Amino acid sequence: QKEVEQNSGPLSVPEGAIASLNCTYSDRGSQSFFWYRQYSGKSPELIMFIYSNGDKEDGRFTAQLNKASQYVSLLIRDSQPSDSATYLCAVKGTGGSYIPTFGRGTSLIVHP
Amino acid sequence: DADVTQTPRNRITKTGKRIMLECSQTKGHDRMYWYRQDPGLGLRLIYYSFDVKDINKGEISDGYSVSRQAQAKFSLSLESAIPNQTALYFCATGAQETQYFGPGTRLLVL
Secondary structure, X not given: OOOEEEOOOOEEEEOOXXXXXXXXXXXXXOOEEEEEEEOOOXXXXXXXXXXXXXXXXXXXXXXXXXXXXXXXXXXXXXXXXXXXXXXXXXXXXXXXXOOOEEOOOEEEEEEO | XXXXXXXXXXXXXXXXXXXXXXXXXXXXXXXXXXXXXXXXXXXXXXXXXXXXXXXXXXOOOOOEEEEEEEOOEEEEEEOOOOHHHOEEEEEEEEEOOEEXXXXXXXXXXX
């Protein structure tokens, strides 16, 4: 059973701070890693994906991947109240699988 | 217009009733998925289809069936609804590494 673990939170940070969201996965052969943002009552939307060890930056968002330790994280710089949402980590395995395994999500609250 | 649409958006039904949730997409993607989301449990895969003739069970397919009527349409049926099928249901399409989700159907089974 492939597992993707996230702390459910809520993670509360002040406006302007860096929010750090973490995700661990059990399948060492996992190849692709995704972060989705889901506002309350809405559908998930893709923020970032990462394949290689290291950092990938997109605006205020940075995804970090460490395959040896089997974790992936999402950093949100200069957090805004509009970033308040649940963040879902998803992981895809080997062999060209198109079926991601989702974590349960971490709730982020950015307070003014 | 939205690329992935779901109907109905909200539905209340009674135990034992058969209902169908419909999903349509204009993205031209071959891959389509049905998920349910329950508080604290994340997204769980019910069924998925990689083309019109390819239907596969996900991790929680019991009590559900699907039909892929065309590349653009993928329907989910609850043959005999039960209260623990009360959830938020999402349809999604897939291309390359990205999944695109519909707006969701909120289902309440009494």
